[in-house]
Amino acid sequence: MTSTAPAATPAGSPSGGAAATAVGLTKTYGRGPAAVHALRGVDVSFERGAFTAIMGPSGSGKSTLLHLLAGLDTATSGRVLLGETDLTALGDTALTLLRRQRLGFVFQQFNLLPVLTAEQNITLPLELGGRRGGRGAELDREWMADLVDVLGLRERLSHRPSELSGGQQQRVAIARALIGKPELVLADEPTGNLDSRSGAEVLEFLRRSVRELGRTVVMVTHDAVAASYADRVVLLADGRLAGEVTDPTPEAVASALDALRTSLPPAGGVGTTTAQMRAVAAAHVPSPAAGL
């Protein structure tokens, strides 16, 4: 699938124009011989107004990177910037507020409240913000109408989640993620629980939220077809940035992933140098990441 979006910001570029930036990001779980190096120094920028997918073999650090971008986990070293704000310098309360006011989340499990209607689920973040005096508690009715139309939910607003299909529920979850006009929407396998038709709808809506509603989306996925809806695919292998595919097609993504998998030993990275991965990725990826 070819995108008409502007060229992506190179990996590791400064945060000007970037919705989020990771700088020398490392995350180690555990200590000593049991330590797991989930991220080993990742430098990557996510361009504002673009749809970026993060892909890589199982255990390559995708979810860890998404969680650090969300301020849901703390880095071992390095920094995460949301715009100009350094998340790694914030305490728990500030991070909670930042997540509520500046981020939107879409999960594989739709996480809708069963007793609320679709409309109530969508506006819930504003209710929560309002109760605590947070910013964005006012419902922007025009924005709500835009979201409902783009997501095709107008006829479904009074329905409860149990009365909606999986795809419709995920569209409600996307509207809920977007209602507060977050700077960045983080999606973790948003189509993982959907059949391919509903998945395609959801991906199309995520793309439209970027193209038509000016949002910024970063999505973790295992699916090369899903990734092809993005403007750019960032590849991770063994906790490191291992290349990228711009204007991705499913074939280009699948071949870049195959190249990464065959370059990794079964144990997950021991003995594989970044240089080896770069060489393999460069051979298969149309636009390898600058700065690798």
Ligand SMILES: Nc1ncnc2c1ncn2[C@@H]1O[C@H](COP(=O)(O)OP(=O)(O)OP(=O)(O)O)[C@@H](O)[C@H]1O
């Ligand atoms: N809380 C944790 N404690 C210990 N190790 C962890 C923890 N979370 C993740 N890891 C390890 O960190 C590495 C990266 O995990 P992560 O979940 O980020 O990978 P992933 O690319 O998202 O994998 P998958 O595609 O299988 O979901 C893995 O080796 C994983 O086992």
